Amino acid sequence: MIRRRLELVLLLGPALLLFVGFVLAPIVVAAYYSLYEWQGFGSLTDFVGIGNYRDVVTGAVFQGAVVHNVVIVVLSLVVQLPVSVALALLLNRKLRGRGALRLVVFAPYVLSEATTAVIWLLILQPGGFVDQALTFLGLHGAIRQWLADPKVVLLTLFVVITWKYIGFGIILLLAGLQGIPRELHEAAALDGASAWQATRSVVLPLLGPTIRIWIFLSVIGSLQVFDVVWIMTLGGPANASTTMATYLIDHGFKRYEFGYGSAVAVVLFIICFAFALLYQRFALRRDTEGALR
């Protein structure tokens, strides 16, 4: 019994220590800072209670940021998911050049977000590749100020984010597809199911767990989106592409409002955590049943 305990402490200890030191403690410290008006210098003296939280929640710019995050979440679900599933189904078939296609689809995911953002800055700059391509196709009228027009900037960023992450979704779904037993395909074929019927009634339901995991990762990622936005637009113009994370950095580190920035961080944490818990409870439970108990 004692030996078992010792083993637990020895094996789990280091990981637990790291987790407490680098995950739990910062959250607690941020929650503590968030109760003060603090510019980062001197000791914490201006206790404001929930004042910072009130300012965060009622602030028009933060509310706008939440809307932008939600837009990205929704667009991810309605655009990226169907496209990913379709491409994964296509890439799962025997077709010529499948390896090359898989590589092409997955390549953007390998690039860092900073690299992605810089590449797309060049592609999207006025008179850049996108504008030239549109002109070449005779679609001159479709040219927009991709990153300078408050009306289109968020959609532009969504396209870049999609380009970057869709490969990851497809690889995940391909792995899920590989896990579907051949016999089920054969059985469906024997029953006279068309390719469409087999996909709809056999493949997609069995892909369910993978899709649910993808949705989880996608929503969390969309709520925290930062790098691409920060490098490409800094949240502008006129806050048209501000996200919760860029708002946090803007106030925390550019304005030195560390107390207020901490409050933003805590709010963002609560939103993500609440989503994770609810999703776990209602969507993921059947997938993980048995795995956790």
Place this chain on the structure above:
Amino acid sequence: MRRIRLITVTIAAALLAAACGSSGTTGSGALTWWHNGTSDPLKSLWQSVADGYHAAHPDVTISIDPIQNEQFQTKVPLALQSDSPPGVYQQWGGGGEASQIKSGKVLDLTSAVSSWIGTLGKAAEGWQVDGKQYGVPFDLHVVGFWYRKDLFAKAQITTPPATMADFYADIDKLRAAGVTPVAIGSKDRWPDAFYWDYFAVRECSTDVVKQSIKAQKLDDPCWQKAGDDLTALLAKNPFQQGFLGTPAQQGAGSSAGMVANGQAAMELQGDWEPGTMAALTEDKDFASKLGWFPFPTIEGGAGDPGVTLGGGDGFSCTTVAPPSCPDFLKYIDGAEVQTKLAAAGIGLPVNPDAAGALKDPTLRQVFDFSRKATYIQTYFDIALPTNVGQALDDAIANFVAGKGTAASVAQSVGQAATGDK
């Protein structure tokens, strides 16, 4: 019993050694130096300054830590909160310096520099807080219009504009000649602020500017006028297409790159711009095509036309620095180092004795202008506390992007000062 005592002594000795060790790195004669010269020529220049000072004062060893400009924003607050801040670090004066003083780690230099600070003229005022000197500038920055002489000639403009009316007329001429009149890097927000800041110092008397900044309240009607002037300028459509997404200094597509490559005729920027532009163009001869003129005067404005918008870079000592720290700053501002700085084209020297070393005739013109300035107003985002200054910059950027009113820009300062987000 004896064993316990032995242990105690050992521990005490260890603690003592540790204490000496930590004070040894920052206490007696060892000076750590944080500056933002991460690339040449500034990097090697600062190294030669450290070597030069060490040669003259062998008891002082200087260890340099070059830090990226942007990283200063996060590293300095953390360092000043810790027990081991650097001995001397880069500092931009104004409201940021005022916040840093709250840490209690920034050294009051007033008496140490009183014998020589006067030679720097008005430049050093930006590093005073409540009449005390907490930092010392080593160079000076002045904002004005950089323009392409060849493109002005193409539009048949013979002399640079002196008044706002001239400026507007020249915009029309440049447009008629098929030239983009003005480039601006609005993505970065701060270039927008140069315009509003300049309109404000032209519309407001110097006294009003000083008082308003100190009170962090812009309620004089002249501040509203500055916004109206900006509205009028925007209505004139002087900037390149898509300017809201253009960065200021990065890449050939930036506003600096556009002027450097002849895609736009002018840009409102600091004296550092020729250096920035040179890196963004293949044209080796472009410096000779570049001219400079001060921000135009505004008829009827209450501001003194001799007021210049600018700032500078400086250094502060901390309380853990060895006593030689202020003397080191004196060395940096002495004729020898200042001449080196000016010759390297890094900035305008704060020491007038070094002016002769400014090789570029245009920079020399900017320097002479700065010495004649009746007042050098520090950029408002630096002059105000950081959170207030950034809120103002954001309000100006939003206004330029079509959100907000002339009044809301002026109000943003008071709102940020009272804690409104």
